[in-house]
Amino acid sequence: MTGSIPTALDAEAAQALLDRLDRAARRWETPCGDGTIVWRGWGSGPAVLLLHGGAGSWRHWVRNLAALTPGYTVLAPDLPGLGDSAPAPDPMSAESIGALMSGGLDMVLGPSAPVHVAGFSFGGVIAGVVAANAGPRLRSLTLIGTGGLGPPNRSVELVRVRDKTGAERQEAHRENLLRMMLANPASVDALALEIQEQNANRARLNSGFMWMSRALHEALPRVHGHVHGIWGEQDLSDRAMLDTRVALLRQARPDVEVEMIPRVGHWAFYEAAEHFNATLLRILTR
Numbered sequence: 613m614t615g616s617i618p619t620a621l622d623a624e625a626a627q628a629l630l631d632r633l634d635r636a637a638r639r640w641e642t643p644c645g646d647g648t649i650v651w652r653g654w655g656s657g658p659a660v661l662l663l664h665g666g667a668g669s670w671r672h673w674v675r676n677l678a679a680l681t682p683g684y685t686v687l688a689p690d691l692p693g694l695g696d697s698a699p700a701p702d703p704m705s706a707e708s709i710g711a712l713m714s715g716g717l718d719m720v721l722g723p724s725a726p727v728h729v730a731g732f733s734f735g736g737v738i739a740g741v742v743a744a745n746a747g748p749r750l751r752s753l754t755l756i757g758t759g760g761l762g763p764p765n766r767s768v769e770l771v772r773v774r775d776k777t778g779a780e781r782q783e784a785h786r787e788n789l790l791r792m793m794l795a796n797p798a799s800v801d802a803l804a805l806e807i808q809e810q811n812a813n814r815a816r817l818n819s820g821f822m823w824m825s826r827a828l829h830e831a832l833p834r835v836h837g838h839v840h841g842i843w844g845e846q847d848l849s850d851r852a853m854l855d856t857r858v859a860l861l862r863q864a865r866p867d868v869e870v871e872m873i874p875r876v877g878h879w880a881f882y883e884a885a886e887h888f889n890a891t892l893l894r895i896l897t898r
Contacts, residue, residue, distance in 0.1 A: 617675055617803065617885075626806040630671060642716030647698025649716050651689040655681030658751070659727045660896065661717060661742070662688045663735030665757075665879075666819040669695030671807045672732060675882050679889035684728075684896065687720065689713065691738060693817025700817075706760060706827035710741025717742065728896055730754040733878065734819040740828035743835045750837045752895055756888075757847050757878045760828025761860040766848055768792050773812055785809060795846040795877035804882065832864040840895050841870040842888070844880035 621629065637652035652670050654677055664672040670688035680686050692700035692709055700709050721727060728751045731739025736758025743753040759765070768791050771784040785808045789800045832839065841861050848854045861868055873880045873887050881888040 617678070621802045623802045623806060626801075626803040629803065630674065630806060630810065633674060633677065640716075640720050642712075642719045644692050644698045644712055644716075645701035649689055649692060649698070649712060650696040651687055651716065651720055653685055653687045653720075655684055655686050657684045658896075659721055659725060660684045660686050661727055661729045661739075662686060663691060663713070663729070663731035663739045663742070664688070664694070665733035665735050666817075666823060667694065667811055667815040668732075668735070669811050669814060671695075671810060672879070672882070674803070674807065675885035676889055676892070679885075679893065683893075687717075689716065690814075691735065691817070693815075693819075695811070695814050706737045706741055706822040706825060709822075710738050710745060710827075710831075713738055713742050714745040717746075724749060726751050728752045728754070730756065730892065731758065732756045732881065734759055734823045736760060737822055737825070737828045740831040740835065743837075744831040746836070748836050750835065752838045752840065752898070753835055754840045754842065754892060754895055755828070755861070756842045756881060757844065758828060758841070758861070759823030760825055760831075761857055761864070762826035762829050763824070764853060764856060765824045766853065781809075785812070789879075793877060793879040794883050795844065795875065796883065799876075799883045804879075829860065829864045832861075835865070838895070838898060839865045839868045841868050842880065842891065843870075843872055844876040844878055844883065845872045845874045846876060847878045847880070 640651040641648035662673050669690045673688050690697040726749050729739045729743045736755040737760030743750050770788045773784045776784050786800050873884045876883040
């Protein structure tokens with residue numbers, strides 16, 4: 613159902629793969645303002661909650677499902693205002709979105725079921741709040757290229773996409789993936805482009821102010837269980853900035869275990885899926 617991803621997919625096969633994974637998912641909806649948060653789940657066993665990045669959706673995790681689902685129940689919701697989920701009500705903050713996700717998690721799993729939590733970029737900010745809210749039921753927290761640690765913060769100028777169509781739009785997606793998400797041109801394959809297109813079409817939340825906040829930094833002292841940080845070695849063009857962000861994470865959580873995945877960028881769990889999957893499975897089985 614969630615078998616390994618074939619190599620060298622074309623655009624049509626990439627779209628078909630995403631549709632097949634979507635159809636294979638179990639689905640729940642939990643309250644979110646005037647609408648709902650949409651949750652997808654695959655596999656069976658202990659629960660692992662995966663929270664995607666800004667302007668993203670559950671699709672960020674497509675290269676990780678096959679490795680995780682044989683032994684775990686993988687939950688990959690769309691965060692409020694992204695993917696298929698409704699916007700969060702105002703006033704909006706990382707804490708208020710985290711509370712919505714925590715309440716939804718209780719509804720999907722039950723209020724006392726153990727859970728591992730992982731979050732990417734903006735999703736790392738929300739993952740920290742959810743993990744802090746989880747109390748002793750939390751088994752581990754894994755933060756990938758996370759924000760929410762306070763300044764200094766990265767600033768990336770992206771190519772405007774919404775006014776483009778056809779090949780020009782594809783090239784804009786390719787350029788943005790290389791500027792923000794992926795280090796290697798060969799990583800910008802048909803699947804990455806299709807994920808970027810589908811995510812862009814559904815993104816209604818500008819999460820930058822939460823990524824730049826200190827919400828994760830403030831939540832981390834309240835988190836039970838193991839905390840792990842993972843970055844792609846080329847996540848930031850300025851290595852000093854990356855070192856500073858790791859130092860901020862260690863400041864908030866001195867016991868954190870940090871790993872750098874070599875030769876990849878921000879979306880490390882896509883670009884180096886095999887390496888990341890082995891690392892996350894090691895964390896989950898501690």
